[in-house]
Amino acid sequence: MKITVIGTGYVGLVSGVCYAHLGNEVICVDKDVQKIATLKAGVIPIYEPGLKELADACMESGHLQYTTDLGEAIQEAEVVIIAVGTPPLPGGGADLQFVEAVAREIGANLNGYKVIVVKSTVPVGTNETVEEIIARHTIHAFDIASVPEFLREGTAVSDTLNPDRIVIGTKSDKAADRLSELHKPLTNQIVITDIRSAEMIKYASNAFLATKISFINEIANLCEKVGADVTEVAGGMGLDKRIGGSFLKAGIGYGGSCFPKDTKALIQIAGNVEYDFKLLKSVVEVNNHQRFGVIDKLYRALGSLQGKRIAIWGLAFKPDTDDVRESPAIEIVERLLELGAVPAVTDPIAMSNFRKLINHPSIQWSATALEAAQGADAVCLLTEWQDYIQVDLRKLEQVMARPILIDGRNAYSTKQLETGRFAYYPVGRPALNNEDIAIHEMI
Structure with a gap:
């Protein structure tokens, strides 16, 4: 099947690569000239395990192409997938300007019947708006469908190729049949429903x-x-x-x-x-x-945080991604800075993205977990990267000024810590060795 995916963000790129992996002819489109040049050079702009290898194989086989020519890509497709961003507005609603702009472009470039799929996450009723916009700009027949994505960052390729279900919302039997055929190699659990219900699902x-x-x-x-x-x-x-x-x-x-x-x-x-x-x-x-429970535990362990070096292990919102959007680490680090602490931050791959959001002169940027912990008054685990879970706790204790460990992800077991001197503060579990250890050491 000939598929055009509009938007090479997280959803669009992963979806396009996976559709190509299934043997479809896929064109991924983006107006960002530099981004398309980067993708053509085999460089994947997001971190997602397995994605680059799959993309390279699909490009080599000829099933995957990248372009900035939206009009030509639309005209060559049987299925056109809208996967552009819908960022939040200040009031919490979704900003639909990119979806609506793409709808106008689709209408202007239709050259025959196509199925138009909205994969972007959009408010209920948006597909109908998209349909109206396209209809105003074309004389050609088309059908609209909502096929929401359910992929998780860090396991997006696996989630796309092994979905729990595929939801198809459409009022057209023809579109439902075409999209069912496209997704049957992935799962037999295909839910056909009306458009508004698909959006709500x-x-x-x-x-x-x-x-x-x-x-x-x-x-x-x-x-x-x-x-x-x-x-x-x-x-x-x-x-x-x-x-x-x-x-x-x-x-x-x-x-x-x-x-x-x-x-x-x-x-x-x-x-x-x-x-x-x-x-x-x-x-x-x-x-x-919930994220400020880390700050409360630091207060319990240290009292004033003024001048205290606090190691922050993990800046991405979850492991196996470089995404720092809405990461709890953002507000935790900002609060530490307000309280006069010196955050020593580290992350295997999300450092540069985090630095774009917060680049305060008091932040110490550390290449490794032990470097961040050097001379630290406490370590706060915020992202459960395997590197941090498997760290040598004996070495950690030796490099720290005070053996205080705040485990924001319950990554460590009591058995791991029972032979050391750590004052250990997990979430919703009994603390360990925390009988005023910090206060005694300060005295």
């Missing part, structure tokens, strides 16, 4: 997962006060088939490009029809506060 799915995360974080906070262990609680909960064990890992909250944006957008969608989505508002509120 995407938001509802992400909002529910965000709700699970905020719920288990609230349970973790309660566990700390009553002396329970949230990892044991979550394990017991997850064995219930009605609940399931996924997304029940307590920590410092969700981040990234999807959950924060989509939860706020769904609240906005509800507000537009005069519905007060109280539950989801609380989910967002809980998540916003």
Whole structure:
């Protein structure tokens, strides 16, 4: 099948490469001349395990091309996929200017029947708007469909090639058949529904997962006060088939490009029809506060943070990505700077992206975990990279000024720490060796 993917951001590039891997003829389009030149040179501008290898193979086989010529790419396609960004507006809604601009371009360049797919995450009713815009700019027949993506950064290639389900929202049997044929190599779990329901499935799915995360974080906070262990609680909960064990890992909250944006957008969608989505508002509120538990634990361990060197391990919102959008590390580092601390930050691949957001002169940029911890009064694990989980804790203790470890992701077991002197503060689990260790050392 001949497919054109408009937009070479995270969703567009991964989707285009994976469709090409299935043997389709794929053209990925972007107006950014430099980006297309970079992609043609075999350089992938995002970090995603396995993506470069797949893209290189697809280019070599001739199934994948990159171009800035949107008109020609549209005219050559049977299926045109819109995968441009929908960044959040100040009020929480989605900015649709790029989607609408692409719709006008599609209408102006149609040369025959095509199926137009909106893969970008858009508010309910947007596909109808796209259809109206295209119709105003063409005399040719076309069908519109919503096919939302459910990929996760860090496992995006695997998620795309091994999906739990494919959702196709359309009012056209012809479009449904064509898109079902395209996706059958991936899964038999293909859901055909109306367009508005497909749009809502995407938001509802992400909002529910965000709700699970905020719920288990609230349970973790309660566990700390009553002396329970949230990892044991979550394990017991997850064995219930009605609940399931996924997304029940307590920590410092969700981040990234999807959950924060989509939860706020769904609240906005509800507000537009005069519905007060109280539950989801609380989910967002809980998540916003959860990251500052790291600061509270630092206060418990050190008292004043003025002049204290605090090692920050991990800047990406999750491991196996260089994405720092909505990362809890942003607000934590900003708060440390406000309190007069000296953050020593490190991340295997997200340093440059983080530096674009925060480049304060007090920040110490460190190449490795142990370098960041050198002379530190505390280490805060914010992203559970394997490099950090597997660090030699004996060496860590030796290089630190004070053996204080704040584990924002519950990455370490008590067994790992029981032979050392660390004052260990996890999330929702009993602390270890924290009987005023820092206060005693300061005295």
